[in-house]
Amino acid sequence: xxxxxxxxxxxNNRRADLLRVAARLFRERGFDGTTIRxxxxxxxMRSGSPFYHFKSKQEILAAVMEEGLVAGLPTAEAIxxxxxxxxxxxxxxxxxxxxxxxxxxxxxxxxLLYDWRCLTPLLRQRVLVLRDRYDQLWQDxxxxxxxxxxxxxxxxxxxxxxxxxxxxSVLWYREGQGSDLDQIAQEAVAMFLxxxx
Amino acid sequence: xxxxxxxxxxxNNRRADLLRVAARLFRERGFDGTTIRxxxxxxxMRSGSPFYHFKSKQEILAAVMEEGLVAGLPTAEAIxxxxxxxxxxxxxxxxxxxxxxxxxxxxxxxxLLYDWRCLTPLLRQRVLVLRDRYDQLWQDxxxxxxxxxxxxxxxxxxxxxxxxxxxxSVLWYREGQGSDLDQIAQEAVAMFLxxxx
DNA sequence: CCTACCGATCGGTAGG
DNA sequence: CCTACCGATCGGTAGG
Numbered sequence: 001x002x003x004x005x006x007x008x009x010x011x012n013n014r015r016a017d018l019l020r021v022a023a024r025l026f027r028e029r030g031f032d033g034t035t036i037r038x039x040x041x042x043x044x045m046r047s048g049s050p051f052y053h054f055k056s057k058q059e060i061l062a063a064v065m066e067e068g069l070v071a072g073l074p075t076a077e078a079i080x081x082x083x084x085x086x087x088x089x090x091x092x093x094x095x096x097x098x099x100x101x102x103x104x105x106x107x108x109x110x111x112l113l114y115d116w117r118c119l120t121p122l123l124r125q126r127v128l129v130l131r132d133r134y135d136q137l138w139q140d141x142x143x144x145x146x147x148x149x150x151x152x153x154x155x156x157x158x159x160x161x162x163x164x165x166x167x168x169s170v171l172w173y174r175e176g177q178g179s180d181l182d183q184i185a186q187e188a189v190a191m192f193l194x195x196x197x
Numbered sequence: 198x199x200x201x202x203x204x205x206x207x208x209n210n211r212r213a214d215l216l217r218v219a220a221r222l223f224r225e226r227g228f229d230g231t232t233i234r235x236x237x238x239x240x241x242m243r244s245g246s247p248f249y250h251f252k253s254k255q256e257i258l259a260a261v262m263e264e265g266l267v268a269g270l271p272t273a274e275a276i277x278x279x280x281x282x283x284x285x286x287x288x289x290x291x292x293x294x295x296x297x298x299x300x301x302x303x304x305x306x307x308x309l310l311y312d313w314r315c316l317t318p319l320l321r322q323r324v325l326v327l328r329d330r331y332d333q334l335w336q337d338x339x340x341x342x343x344x345x346x347x348x349x350x351x352x353x354x355x356x357x358x359x360x361x362x363x364x365x366s367v368l369w370y371r372e373g374q375g376s377d378l379d380q381i382a383q384e385a386v387a388m389f390l391x392x393x394x
Numbered sequence: 395c396c397t398a399c400c401g402a403t404c405g406g407t408a409g410g
Numbered sequence: 411c412c413t414a415c416c417g418a419t420c421g422g423t424a425g426g
Binding site: 153184191 | 226310314359363366368375376381385387388
């Protein structure tokens with residue numbers, strides 16, 4: 001292994017460390033409630049050092065959001081493009097999404113959902129490129145469900161109501177208390193889909 | 198009118214001004230993204246003066262939330278206790294709730310929803326007394342809908358999924374763009390309720 | 395990535 | 411409710 005490759009690997013690890021820790025802190029305390037010093041402390045750096053990896057605190061926020069989208073998109077795309085029946089496809093997407101927003105260490109998308117307003121318009125536009133792809137996946141599935149007679153509505157509001165029901169879980173779900181992810185997905189399917197005649 | 202009564206009225210007005218402005222700013226920028234100076238400026242006070250009306254910034258946050266709950270509870274209670282059929286009761290509660298979180302100047306409950314984590318545990322406990330009453334109303338209606346065959350699920354998760362679908366609108370609804378409140382309420386009824394056989 | 399630091403801003407207070 | 415202020419903290423930077 002070359003020395004240069006080792007250095008790059010270390011750099012990537014430190015950057016990844018910062019993103020993971022920042023995601024957790026942003027989720028717990030919010031973007032404005034988290035300081036650069038909190039983040040630096042949590043990875044064992046001095047307070048000025050995160051700026052060696054990121055130009056600004058805002059850039060960390062945008063990178064956290066993009067990291068979450070890049071990690072979540074392939075799974076979601078595979079489910080929607082797959083050959084499952086609409087009902088099973090919905091269950092799988094809901095289940096995968098719950099994992100994305102509720103599982104231990106999965107703090108990236110919750111930050112996107114609830115600190116979106118903290119992004120400057122320019123960075124918002126950048127993250128939107130990926131976010132739009134994620135939303136489009138859901139929109140496509142909503143249409144498929146509607147055509148299959150499984151959903152009462154088509155359109156954007158239908159998608160937003162569904163995603164809201166799922167995303168809101170970030171504010172109430174606590175691991176080990178009450179329903180687990182499978183049960184919540186099951187219940188969403190039962191509540192929102194009608195059995196196709 | 199006595200002088201004392203006039204002074205009290207003025208005091209109440211200034212306090213109410215602070216709450217209304219704080220609610221709007223907290224909603225737009227978040228609790229941690231809003232400064233006491235922002236709030237004071239917006240009502241034409243100096244930066245130290247809000248502390249004549251409230252002990253701390255946290256107390257303003259708690260008061261904003263309680264104000265929203267006190268304003269919203271009577272309407273919601275009347276709907277749930279009223280004699281409408283379950284389906285119409287649901288439509289009316291959803292419609293009223295949309296008004297509570299989306300109408301111009303109705304910034305109090307959105308702050309409760311999305312800055313809950315900014316409250317200290319002690320104040321959280323205080324606000325929870327009123328919040329629990331609001332949640333219980335929804336829970337009662339969920340049970341009524343389930344028994345009437347209008348809803349596929351009963352229980353807490355069912356309630357949270359429904360409230361999530363509605364509450365999430367705070368993050369996407371823009372007045373004058375897309376569906377209006379009546380249309381959104383209509384669509385929620387169509388999507389979540391099954392026509393009782 | 396650390397040291398050492400800066401200018402700006404923050405929540406809150408004493409005294410009137 | 412204003413004046414005048416405080417100690418603490420903030421995001422960010424220069425130089426190494």
